[in-house]
Each structure stands twice: as C-alpha cells, then as structure tokens.
Amino acid sequence: DQQVKQNSPSLSVQEGRISILNCDYTNSMFDYFLWYKKYPAEGPTFLISISSIKDKNEDGRFTVFLNKSAKHLSLHIVPSQPGDSAVYFCAVGGNYGGSQGNLIFGKGTKLSVKP
Amino acid sequence: EPEVTQTPSHQVTQMGQEVILRCVPISNHLYFYWYRQILGQKVEFLVSFYNNEISEKSEIFDDQFSVERPDGSNFTLKIRSTKLEDSAMYFCASGVLTGGNSPLHFGNGTRLTVT
Numbered sequence: 144d145q146q147v148k149q150n151s152p153s154l155s156v157q158e159g160r161i162s163i164l165n166c167d168y169t170n171s172m173f174d175y176f177l178w179y180k181k182y183p184a185e186g187p188t189f190l191i192s193i194s195s196i197k198d199k200n201e202d203g204r205f206t207v208f209l210n211k212s213a214k215h216l217s218l219h220i221v222p223s224q225p226g227d228s229a230v231y232f233c234a235v236g237g238n239y240g241g242s243q244g245n246l247i248f249g250k251g252t253k254l255s256v257k258p
Numbered sequence: 259e260p261e262v263t264q265t266p267s268h269q270v271t272q273m274g275q276e277v278i279l280r281c282v283p284i285s286n287h288l289y290f291y292w293y294r295q296i297l298g299q300k301v302e303f304l305v306s307f308y309n310n311e312i313s314e315k316s317e318i319f320d321d322q323f324s325v326e327r328p329d330g331s332n333f334t335l336k337i338r339s340t341k342l343e344d345s346a347m348y349f350c351a352s353g354v355l356t357g358g359n360s361p362l363h364f365g366n367g368t369r370l371t372v373t
Contacts, residue, residue: 177361186262186349186364187301232301236356245291245314246362248301 146170147235149249156256162220164252166233169214174237176209177246178218181230187248190231191218223256230254260284262365264350270371271340279335279368281350290333291351291362292325294318301349306356307333340372 148167156162164178174195179187193200193207193216200207206219220227233249263282271277283290292304305315307325324336333352337344347369351362 175359179364184366186264186351186366189361189363192361236359245303245306245316245356247303248293250300 147233147247147249149233149252151252152250153253153255156223156254158225158256158258159222162218162223162227162254162256164218164220164231164233164254166216166218166249167214168216168233168235170235171211171214172237173235173247175235176207176216177234177236178205178207179232179234179248180227181232181251187232195237220254223254225256225258228254228256262350262352262363264348264365264368266368267366268369268371270373273342273372274339277337277340277370279337279348279350279370281333281335281365282331283333283350283352284363285331287352287354287363289313289353289356289362290325290327291353292335293349293351293364294346295349295367296343296346304335304348308356337370340370342372345370345372 146169177192178190180190181187191202191205191207193209209216230251230253232251234246236246265280290307295301303316305319306313322338326334347367349364349367351364353362
C-alpha cells in the first residue's frame, strides 16, 4: 500500500527555470508534510515543511504548497540551480491513529538541473 | 551545526551473523528513529524510541531486531541473525519533537551488505 506517492521518478529542468515536484497522499489524518533532499552516499536532509493549517510555506528559493482537499503537495524551486540536482523525498507525518509521529516517505523524484 | 553520526559507514557480514549499527543522535534531541532503504526502494520506518523505550515499530521490525540506548549518547540497532534481505542502507534519525511536529534529522547511513 502506497500511502505517499511520488509519481514522477525523475525530472529534468534547465538551470534558472522552475522545478515542480509533486506528491500525493491517501490519509486525510496526516497533518505534517515535509520535503527532504538526498545526495548519493548521504542521508536525507530536511528542506522545508508545512503543517495542515497552512497552504503555503516559503523559504528562499523553495516553496511548498499544500492542497488538503486534493491530498496533494508540491515543492517549487525557483530558480533551479545545478546544485539542486538530487533525489527529493516527500514525507508525511502527524499524530494520527496512535502513531508516535514517524514519517512515511514517498519513493522519491530524481531532479536533474542542467546548466 | 550539530549532526547525527552513524558508524560504520559500511558493514559486510555473513548471513546468520549478528550486527550492531551505531548512531549518535543530536545531543538535545529526545526522539530517536531507525529507517532503512533497500536499493531502489523508498525509505521505510523501522522503529521509534523515546524515554528509553520503543514507542512504535513497523512490521519490518520483528524479533530479530532490537534497539538500545546504552548510555546518554549512543543509540544502537542490533540484528541478531542477518538475512540476505536485510541488505540495505540503515538511517538513524533524531528529533526534538516527534516526526509529527518537527523535522527529523538523519545521519548519513550505514550500508549493510549481507552475503
């Protein structure tokens, strides 16, 4: 069962353009959403998060949008830079159904930003 | 910036052997986690630990697995009798709060290879 889906395994974008990464989730009880970036041979690095009471959170070039009715979130990177090339994981969490707040990850989207 | 450290970075073991993966979480964090990522698959939750006891575990975390916080700084994952399918990257993570309320910070992982 895939509670968190990232349907695009890869995305290629030109430097300076916008990168949009998408994520869908199934359980409306999730109330905390995060994006992690992962380089090869490293652990996931926290990028940005949003709670269910908001629909947008911005941090520099990174903006996360949350559409609760559609159970969808997205990450926008503007402008994209070659150093952004990595695998991006969507993760969801929350104190739901007795969970102690572990995070559930999507399969990841590999972003390649071309100079 | 404080970080989660994991040792060893790579562990090779024979099937049936016991392994201990070690982690030093960020010092003021209270919640500790183990995740794993089988090659090509998503990052999966194994277990969470708080106040010196397991707070939640997944179906993957069967009787062959155990965790321990033997002192004030280390957090270990033990696999008693390794199987081929235990080969994966194992990530330790810690957080000030649970993953439902604050981001978790991950170490760079231990690559476990079972032969």
